[in-house]
Amino acid sequence: MAVKDQLREFITRELLLDTGSTRIEDNTPLMEESLIDSMGIFSLASFIERQFGVTIGDSDMVPDNFGSIDALARLIDRKRARS
Amino acid sequence: MDFSWTDEQIELQRSVDEFACAELSGSVVESDAAGRFDLDGWRKCAAFGILGLPIPAAHGGSGADLLTTILVMETLGRRCKDNGLLFAMNAHMWSAELPLLVFGTEAQKDKYLGPMCRGEMISGNGSSEPDSGSDVFAMKTSARRRGDSYVLNGTKMFVTNAPMADVLVIYATLGSQRGIAGLCAFLVEKGFPGYSVGRDISKMGLRTSPMAEVILQDCVVPIENRLGPEGAGMAAFNCSMEWERACILASCIGAMERQLQECVAYSRARRQFGKPIGAFQSVSNRITDMKVRVETGRMLLYKIGALLGQGRRAPLEAAMAKLHISESFVQSCLDAIQIHGGYGYTTEFEHERMLRDAVASRLYSGTSEIQRNIIARHMGL
Numbered sequence: 375m376a377v378k379d380q381l382r383e384f385i386t387r388e389l390l391l392d393t394g395s396t397r398i399e400d401n402t403p404l405m406e407e408s409l410i411d412s413m414g415i416f417s418l419a420s421f422i423e424r425q426f427g428v429t430i431g432d433s434d435m436v437p438d439n440f441g442s443i444d445a446l447a448r449l450i451d452r453k454r455a456r457s
Numbered sequence: 458m459d460f461s462w463t464d465e466q467i468e469l470q471r472s473v474d475e476f477a478c479a480e481l482s483g484s485v486v487e488s489d490a491a492g493r494f495d496l497d498g499w500r501k502c503a504a505f506g507i508l509g510l511p512i513p514a515a516h517g518g519s520g521a522d523l524l525t526t527i528l529v530m531e532t533l534g535r536r537c538k539d540n541g542l543l544f545a546m547n548a549h550m551w552s553a554e555l556p557l558l559v560f561g562t563e564a565q566k567d568k569y570l571g572p573m574c575r576g577e578m579i580s581g582n583g584s585s586e587p588d589s590g591s592d593v594f595a596m597k598t599s600a601r602r603r604g605d606s607y608v609l610n611g612t613k614m615f616v617t618n619a620p621m622a623d624v625l626v627i628y629a630t631l632g633s634q635r636g637i638a639g640l641c642a643f644l645v646e647k648g649f650p651g652y653s654v655g656r657d658i659s660k661m662g663l664r665t666s667p668m669a670e671v672i673l674q675d676c677v678v679p680i681e682n683r684l685g686p687e688g689a690g691m692a693a694f695n696c697s698m699e700w701e702r703a704c705i706l707a708s709c710i711g712a713m714e715r716q717l718q719e720c721v722a723y724s725r726a727r728r729q730f731g732k733p734i735g736a737f738q739s740v741s742n743r744i745t746d747m748k749v750r751v752e753t754g755r756m757l758l759y760k761i762g763a764l765l766g767q768g769r770r771a772p773l774e775a776a777m778a779k780l781h782i783s784e785s786f787v788q789s790c791l792d793a794i795q796i797h798g799g800y801g802y803t804t805e806f807e808h809e810r811m812l813r814d815a816v817a818s819r820l821y822s823g824t825s826e827i828q829r830n831i832i833a834r835h836m837g838l
Contacts, residue, residue, distance in 0.1 A: 411594075412695060417835065
């Protein structure tokens with residue numbers, strides 16, 4: 375499964391506890407629309423570390439990186455390129 | 458996980474123990490009654506290097522790892538009876554120094570961290586508001602960009618160290634429509650126009666740790682005092698909370714250990730019905746439970762230290778430790794009072810003050826209810 379689809383599935387199933395009725399686009403603003411909150415962001419960061427083998431620091435968890443699925447995918451790409 | 462200490466850590470612990478015995482072990486009965494902050498003790502701790510423990514040497518600290526820092530704060534908690542002083546130091550270190558270290562620019566670190574480590578600059582943070590406590594990100598304090606500045610408006614509640622703080626990390630929102638993406642953190646100095654401190658807030662416990670409201674009325678904050686990028690407020694707050702939950706409780710574990718030792722000594726010396734009261738199972742069982750609480754709390758704490766020290770995050774572990782230790786602290790204080798009987802209820806024996814101080818631990822850095830919510834979320838509930 376592509377990176378963006380894995381992220382989308384995690385957010386939908388694990389953070390929103392949704393079985394599929396919520397459709398999150400690549401550019402849907404995750405924070406502004408409260409799709410991830412202050413607790414969910416930790417779960418999402420842990421998932422990314424586990425799933426993609428990258429390390430997410432405290433200063434990474436800002437809207438520029440966690441604001442949308444597009445932004446998250448770019449963050450993962452950058453992290454992978456550095457490692 | 459291996460929690461054995463190195464020779465250097467053991468030596469550091471010994472020197473902290475000696476320092477705290479010599480300088481910080483006096484009675485707190487009078488200062489508690491007067492609600493008086495121990496500025497002299499603060500300066501002594503700063504001179505010893507406590508306030509700069511987790512800060513790298515390049516910024517004026519000693520660069521200790523988290524486990525070492527926990528060991529030091531635990532040792533202080535065991536010897537220093539002034540829980541308010543320890544609380545003020547913890548607020549300074551974890552709610553201001555730490556986010557500044559992680560999110561600050563080099564210029565911000567150069568300007569603030571050195572004086573903060575030396576105790577010359579006192580700090581804290583402003584997050585809670587009159588209408589947002591546990592729901593902290595529902596804050597109303599606003600930040601509006603105006604040229605090279607931000608204009609802050611709002612009121613911050615229960616701000617530890619506010620009456621004597623030189624700089625505070627203030628959280629504000631760029632607009633509720635932006636949700637948590639609009640939260641920002643700012644380094645706000647006491648001399649900034651529009652900044653004022655309200656009346657001191659009288660409290661049940663931790664009375665030697667001053668607390669007040671902070672009012673921001675068209676408070677002008679230069680753009681170079683924004684901490685991290687726009688929207689980094691939640692990350693900065695979460696970061697400081699994770700560390701604070703680990704380290705602020707280290708002092709509590711130390712206090713619980715001292716209280717346990719006092720209860721054991723008292724139960725061996727105090728005789729009723731012809732034998733030491735510790736020979737009665739109703740007493741020894743209480744002390745046994747106190748011992749188990751100290752040890753389990755300590756293990757949870759050391760695990761966080763090990764995880765964060767490895768560069769991993771530990772929000773679940775921090776929530777579990779916070780919940781367990783704070784609830785245990787209160788219960789052990791109640792047990793200590795019960796073991797000491799009428800004496801335990803007196804101010805002179807200091808267990809009643811410990812209980813008043815302990816109750817606060819179930820509230821600050823996230824209530825026990827919020828810790829349970831965090832733990833449940835991590836289990837997918």
